[in-house]
Amino acid sequence: MAPKRAHTKSRYGCDQCKKRRVKCDEREPTCTNCTAREIDCQYSRLLQARGTSSGPRSTSNAQSLISAGSASSLVLPASGLPAVIRADYPAIHQGALLNYRPSGPSTRQRELELMYYWFTYTCSSFTNAHADLFRGHIVQEALKHEYLMDSIFALTSLHIATQTSDAVSATSYVREALAYQNNAVPSLRAALNDVTQYNCDAVVLTSILIMACSLVSPSLSAGDKNATKPALLNIFLMYDCLHGIKSVLNTSFSWLQSGSLRDIFRTPQKFQLRGNEVTILPIKILQSLNTTAIGVTNPLYETYQKAIKELERCYAEGKRIPVSWPAGLNTDFMCELEKRERMALMILMYWGVLLDRLDEMWWAKRTGKRLVEDLCRSFDGCGDEWDEAVRWAMTEVGLLEDVLVERA
Secondary structure, three states, X not given: OOOOOOOOOOOOOOHHHHHHOOOOOOOOOOOHHHHHHOOOOOOHHHHHHHOOOOOOOOOHHHHHHHOOOOOOOOOXXXXXXXXXXXXXXXXXXXXXXXXXXXXXXXXXXXXXXXXXXXXXXXXXXXXXXXXXXXXXXHHHHHOOOHHHHHHHHHHHHHHHHHHOOOHHHHHHHHHHHHHHHHHHHHHHHHHHXXXXXXXXXXXXXXXXXXXXXXXXXXXXXXXXXXXXXXXXXXXXXXXXXHHHHHHHHHHHHHHHHHOOOHHHHHOOOOOOOOOOOOOOHHHHHHHXXXXXXXXXXXXXXXXXXXXXXXXHHHHHOOOOOHHHHHHHOOHHHHHHHHXXXXXXXXXXXXXXXXXXXXXXXXXXXXXXXXXXXXXXXXXXOOOHHHHHHHHHHHHHOOHHXXXXXXXX
């Protein structure tokens, strides 16, 4: 008599298959049934079973981000962590973050794919002038610091997602990117508490990569119900990230100047922008609006004037990294943004125009056009001067042309 076959029923199938009472093959990150039905795949039972596990790949890392501080807070944690510290960001893709679990050989194959894409394309995501540095030195550092490797995989996954026409495949890359980003943050937080000459390159590079991920990922769908978030959220993420990076630089700048990253931090960067770099018109438009709509006697006039002046340097000099503009903003301006005050939104929209000109930085360019597209709707019925200001921004990023084509 043949021995009785062992009982193989699993209680860890996905929630969707359990609800439909069908067998789940438990493939990760999305089972075959959910892939065929094109629905979100969630594994709450498996999460509960693994909830107490430890290690750099534990899903508990995601929970630590989701329980972060107040959504309205602009205050950095004591460590100055240049990562996503606002509670509303993790909630964007909460389901995706919690339900992605890397698995054995398939993960190894995917990471080989990601590394090839990094070497070939993504290493040039900041400036072609330093592509060799990002192709070589950053990978050498990543072999010593796992949080840097995770951040490389995160940004590369997002890069592939933006280039993938198949929605299901793109969603898979976004989910993986968010998981890698979550894996990187706890270890980065620990490193920030003890920045040394040995790890300063890795800490700064990881911070920069996480900043880029934070800027672009809200615009990408991870397959959850709230597919994307308004582009305005990006500015708050950017503000937090840049101020965190500044705190790291204050600690390690002398080491960076004498190390492998010295070329980045020793000389100002000259970015090649589309069109005329010395652009006077947008600054005149903003200054005129500030004078007529806000008024020189209004206490906010100087707040806006400072933000415009910082933006003018980005437009005219071309030596400042354009994405660093939020680092020069004060808390008064950020408060006006949170209240969605028109003048603050208009200045922000003109920063979006500048981001759209950064052809080398796909992650910034993508955010720039979307920022203009989202914000231009905020000025309906505000008057002719506002309409003209909006029209200029829409024309610069190609949105006005898109509207005319749709109406034709």
